[in-house]
Amino acid sequence: MGAGATGLGVAWDLMLRGVAVIVVDQGDLAHGTSGRFHGLLHSGARYVLTDAVAAGQCQAENLCLRRIAGPYIEDTGGLFAAPPEVPDRLIDQWKQGCRAVNIPVAESVVVKGLNSRWNRVFSVNDGVINGYPLLQALARGIEEGGGRVLTHTRLVGAAEANGKIRKVILESAEGTQELAVDAVVNAAGPWAGEVAALWGDPLPLTLSRGVMVLFSHRQQPQVINRLDMPGDGDILVPHDHISIWGTTDRETALPEAPPPDYQEVIELMERGQEMFPDMGQWRVLRAFTGVRPLYRAPGSGSASTRDISRDFVVVEHPLSGAFSVIGGKWTTFRLMAQQVADRVAGYLHYSTPCQTQSHPLPPRLESFDSSGLAEPFLCECERVSTRQLQQYSGGSLSDLRTRTWFGMGPCQGTFCGHRVAAWQSLRVGVEQSDQELLNFRSERERGMLSALWGDNAVEWLLQRNIRFQGLGEPTK
Amino acid sequence: MRREWVVVGKGPSGLLSASLLLSAGYDVTIVAHGQGSFPLWSGTLDFYSVDQQLRPVAHPGDHRDLLSRYLSYDQWLSGWDTWRQILASIGVETQVDAMGANLLSPTVTGVLYPRYVVPGWQYACPVPEPVTVVSWHGIVDLDLESWAARYQLSSGLEAEIRYRPAPPSWSPRWTALHWAGFFDTEVGMAWLEHDLDEAAVGTNAQYPLLLPQVIGIRGTEKILNRLSLALGRTVKEIPLVAPALGGIRIQERWQRFLVRQGVRLLTGEVILVNNDGVKLADGRMLAGRTVLATGGVLGGGLRVNWDHTVVNTATGEAVLWSGNPEDLPVLSIGGDSSSYDVVGRSSGNWNGDVHGGAGQTLASVLKWWYSLQQEVSLAK
Numbered sequence: 034m035g036a037g038a039t040g041l042g043v044a045w046d047l048m049l050r051g052v053a054v055i056v057v058d059q060g061d062l063a064h065g066t067s068g069r070f071h072g073l074l075h076s077g078a079r080y081v082l083t084d085a086v087a088a089g090q091c092q093a094e095n096l097c098l099r100r101i102a103g104p105y106i107e108d109t110g111g112l113f114a115a116p117p118e119v120p121d122r123l124i125d126q127w128k129q130g131c132r133a134v135n136i137p138v139a140e141s142v143v144v145k146g147l148n149s150r151w152n153r154v155f156s157v158n159d160g161v162i163n164g165y166p167l168l169q170a171l172a173r174g175i176e177e178g179g180g181r182v183l184t185h186t187r188l189v190g191a192a193e194a195n196g197k198i199r200k201v202i203l204e205s206a207e208g209t210q211e212l213a214v215d216a217v218v219n220a221a222g223p224w225a226g227e228v229a230a231l232w233g234d235p236l237p238l239t240l241s242r243g244v245m246v247l248f249s250h251r252q253q254p255q256v257i258n259r260l261d262m263p264g265d266g267d268i269l270v271p272h273d274h275i276s277i278w279g280t281t282d283r284e285t286a287l288p289e290a291p292p293p294d295y296q297e298v299i300e301l302m303e304r305g306q307e308m309f310p311d312m313g314q315w316r317v318l319r320a321f322t323g324v325r326p327l328y329r330a331p332g333s334g335s336a337s338t339r340d341i342s343r344d345f346v347v348v349e350h351p352l353s354g355a356f357s358v359i360g361g362k363w364t365t366f367r368l369m370a371q372q373v374a375d376r377v378a379g380y381l382h383y384s385t386p387c388q389t390q391s392h393p394l395p396p397r398l399e400s401f402d403s404s405g406l407a408e409p410f411l412c413e414c415e416r417v418s419t420r421q422l423q424q425y426s427g428g429s430l431s432d433l434r435t436r437t438w439f440g441m442g443p444c445q446g447t448f449c450g451h452r453v454a455a456w457q458s459l460r461v462g463v464e465q466s467d468q469e470l471l472n473f474r475s476e477r478e479r480g481m482l483s484a485l486w487g488d489n490a491v492e493w494l495l496q497r498n499i500r501f502q503g504l505g506e507p508t509k
Numbered sequence: 510m511r512r513e514w515v516v517v518g519k520g521p522s523g524l525l526s527a528s529l530l531l532s533a534g535y536d537v538t539i540v541a542h543g544q545g546s547f548p549l550w551s552g553t554l555d556f557y558s559v560d561q562q563l564r565p566v567a568h569p570g571d572h573r574d575l576l577s578r579y580l581s582y583d584q585w586l587s588g589w590d591t592w593r594q595i596l597a598s599i600g601v602e603t604q605v606d607a608m609g610a611n612l613l614s615p616t617v618t619g620v621l622y623p624r625y626v627v628p629g630w631q632y633a634c635p636v637p638e639p640v641t642v643v644s645w646h647g648i649v650d651l652d653l654e655s656w657a658a659r660y661q662l663s664s665g666l667e668a669e670i671r672y673r674p675a676p677p678s679w680s681p682r683w684t685a686l687h688w689a690g691f692f693d694t695e696v697g698m699a700w701l702e703h704d705l706d707e708a709a710v711g712t713n714a715q716y717p718l719l720l721p722q723v724i725g726i727r728g729t730e731k732i733l734n735r736l737s738l739a740l741g742r743t744v745k746e747i748p749l750v751a752p753a754l755g756g757i758r759i760q761e762r763w764q765r766f767l768v769r770q771g772v773r774l775l776t777g778e779v780i781l782v783n784n785d786g787v788k789l790a791d792g793r794m795l796a797g798r799t800v801l802a803t804g805g806v807l808g809g810g811l812r813v814n815w816d817h818t819v820v821n822t823a824t825g826e827a828v829l830w831s832g833n834p835e836d837l838p839v840l841s842i843g844g845d846s847s848s849y850d851v852v853g854r855s856s857g858n859w860n861g862d863v864h865g866g867a868g869q870t871l872a873s874v875l876k877w878w879y880s881l882q883q884e885v886s887l888a889k
Contacts, residue, residue: 295817295832302815313815409649409681448750451618455652463658482834486815494807494838495751498549501862503750505620508863 034058034188034228037067038164038363040220041171042370042389043377044180049388050378054180055212057203059187061432062168065222067363068435069290069323071245071270071279073256074098074106074160075364078113078138079263081130082123087362089134094365095158097390101367104397105167109271111159111256112141114151116307119261124153127260131157144257146309159256161270162363165435166397174395185429191217191232191355198232198354216377219357223288223324229357234350236357237329240286242322244293244301245279246484249316249443252276252309259308266304275318278305282325290322293483317489318443319480328359345369347376354380401437411456412449414442422456430457430469431476443488445477447496451504471507474500512536513797515787517779517823518810520545521756521870522853523802524763528595529878531770538795539767540787542778543809545760551722551748552601552755553614553633554592554626555865578858579872580879588875593626599766601759602629602730613637617650617721617749619659619668625868628755630729632719632745637664641712642719642747643705647675647683650749651721669716671708676700688723689754698732702739709740717743722754729758779803779823784848787823798850800877805854806837813837824849838862852877 034040036058044054058064077091099106115124131138141156143149172182183203190202198217203210221228226238251271259267265281281297298320305312328346345361356377361369371387378385401421410416417439425436430453433439439453440446450473458466481493500506512535516527519541530537580588593603604627606612611623612633627633632640640660644651653670660668675683676691691697701724709718718736724746725732736744748755768774777789786796803810803823811828812820819828821842828840841857843849852874854861859869 299816317815407681409647409683411649451750452649452652455618455655458652458655458658463655463662466655485834485837486813486817490806490813490837491809493834494805495549497838497862498807498866499750502555502866503549503551503616503748503753504618505616505622506618 034217035065035220035222035224036062036168036172036182036184037065037220037222038063038168038366039067039222039358039361039369039373040218041168041175041182042366043218043220043358043373044175045171046367046370046374046387046389047377048175048178048180049392050374050383050385052378052381052383054175055214056172056175056180056182057186057188057201058182058184059224061184061429061435062172062182063165063435064184065224065288065290066323066325067164067168067222069245069321070164070363071268071277072161072164072272073111073268073270073364074162075362076111076136076157076159077134078111078127078131078136078157078159079258079268081134081136082127082262085130085134087365088130088136090368091362091364092134092136092158094368095160097367098162098364099160101389101392102167102394105163105170105394107161107163107272109159109161109255111157111258112144113155113157113258113260114144114147114308115153115260116148117150119153124260128155144253144255146253146311147257148308148310151308153260155260156255159258161256161272163272164363167394169436170395170397177395184432188228188231191352193232193352196351196353198352214354215381216354216356218373218377219355220373223326225326225357225359227288229348229350229355232350232352232355234352234355236348236359238359239284239327239329240288241325241327242283242285242291243280243325244297244320244322244483245277246298246301246305246320247318247480248276248278249318250274250276252315257308266301267308269305269309276315278312280323285324288324288326290324292479293320293322295483298483314487316443317484317487318445319477319489320483321480326359347373349376356380411452412437412439412442412446414444414449415439417449417453419456422453426460430454430466430473433457434473440473440477444492445481445496446473447492447499450474450477451506474506511798513786514538515540515795515797515799516802517541517782517787517799518543518545518802518804518808518853519760519764519774520547520802520804520808520853521550521759521867522804522874524760524767525592525595525870525874526800526802526852526877527767527772528763529874531767531772536797537767538773538775538797540775540777540779540789540795542776543804546804546808547756547760548752549807550756550759550867551631551753552628552759553624553631553748554589554867554871555622555624555861579876584875584879585872588871589626591875592871596628596759599759599762601762603627604629604633606635608635610635615640615656615660615663615719615747617656617747619656619663621660621663625865628759630724630733630746630758631722631748631755632717632743634717637666639667639669639713639716640719641669641671641709641716643671643673643708644721645673645675645679645688647679647681648685648688648721648723648749651747669712671712673704673708676704685721685723685749685752685754686726686757688721689726692723692732693725693728698728698735701732702736705736705740705744709742714740714742717745719745719747722746722748726754726758726761729754780825782824782849799848800850800852801842801855802851802853802874803855805840808854810855811840811842821855835860850877850881 077088192200454470614633781788843851
């Protein structure tokens, strides 16, 4: 349950062991937390001061992902820059911590644009994960291996026999279906509590939200971290031609990511300008929130067998064959999947060991070559043409967006939203494509409104002008 | 009363203010930093609100509440004629409904949209009718199949469509401006006439024939008339999105007209305004009474900072904003004690996305103009 990094990772691992798998998600791939993160492939250096185990796992998985998922990792390298108030003692402690878990550290030159007083800078082997293509590749690999990936499908019930889970009931636009199963892995992230409640064993989850601000342009070639105890607003991650600045950590009530709180964005920006004094002038595109599921320490008297790690938790529910996995980091998703899959495979009496440390992920699809194309782009910011959309003719507008990246550039779909919707309407009809366009608009608008300053404020007003005065889209 | 005026901004409100000042014999300088909002505008004067069923209200007489913030109803009616006369004087003919109601004009996605005053080149009709639409591969904003389906939905009527191959010189980089430039040439015109001859075969000659709004910049009316004569039917345009040829044509003609009449048109960034005039970023001073037509946040007259402070870019003054995005389009600047007048978007009150675009241009400029005339007559 859940087509994020955890769910797809577990399914991939089990599939390689010969287990028949089905992945179910209520939305598109990476609908939840996996699609709402900063993209940092941790070296582990961020955690050496607080959690040496997590730091070591990050470093090992960092190297492993570079081996098995090379096409989805950008080897940007990372820097740690210490603000002037950080004492030398802490820096030495940090360097020793890195050495202890084999994170290579070197002194680095001063970074352009960085606060000139932050003159103690070190390089580590951070990188960037291209999350969407990686998860799309896992889904492809699972399907090619005989598994299935059902998106836009909700789990609404489970049935048992003799204390073992036997069936799940799924609902989608096509209707309700029952699937016979031997085991279920609940990897629904922030929704994991709701899923486990379906078999009567709700999980003690605490949800935490993190805000990230997205800027146009690759403001820095490398990942830049604040060398200090981990806190709010201390990571800048370059992604292709944008940059993500994050993040915050506040308790939140609902699994659905809320729009960023403006005060949190302000605080993030204030913190950012300590590091990069001109961040307030960077061209902001949007802000967004991700929701982290955290496992609350269980009270006494629980009947479940619970295996608690510092980073993530695997729960075996009283109902046999029902497993939940909570927490974790993108960087260590493979390791987490391995540990979950070990438990599930054991339960199912599969003896094949884990393959994922050495089995490369499916190759990356050739990126669409638009050079020399005798047709105009529908999305000029991200250079997406009709020809490229046609490769994914089955998808929803939001699925098309994450596959082709249309509507993700500085104009946030102002000039291409109606074009792609018009193309889509030939397949699904005008009324449905209008509805999808409305969803697309409100999703894009939500991000823009959360960072409504500078040219982005102008862009938002331009978008409204074109939508309501030019295109005649409904204002309500 | 001073004879010199400085108009800051060259969007519709700036040029309309300059035209009125010019007509009363004032000495006018226009100074602008940005392009102005003409390229975002098809050239129609909209002015509408919606009833409880969210249907557009059809008659200006139904807008008294909104209007009374700016003008009396009689002032509005005469202002409407003023608007049409000024456009006619710069060479842009307009259409209105004889009964004073809205005309209906389809958008580039096929939605029928109410408009009051519509330039002559744009298709508009009092009641919906079946139409023929011809477009060329490469004009990505106008997707004909989808257009016809939505037109059918919004009007219940048929739209015949004909997709045609792009001309031989076309490249994927062509924007609306390239197309328009091509049709302004003799070669382009000949190609167009020949292509439409073929495109029209088998279509219903009773239906008006509609084309995307790329039919020239300077020669539009001439081309459309020639096509109408050759095909024996009405030939008009459907406006595209920005860059909008309708607004660009009007801006070119209007600026040329004003400059010919002796208005100075300068490029410069105003950084200070006082009772003597304005100071530009390059150090130049322009003397005169000042009217700001700087266009709000979208036009560049206001800037929003990351901490949600808002600044009037021409004066450096802070402008109060609640932080609510819905208030951003209606922020107003100036006031009774200001050393400048304000017209257009920054006069507040009117959200063009809700109440119709360009209506505010006319209402706010006329309000300013009428009060100026009152001031003049009091001074006498």
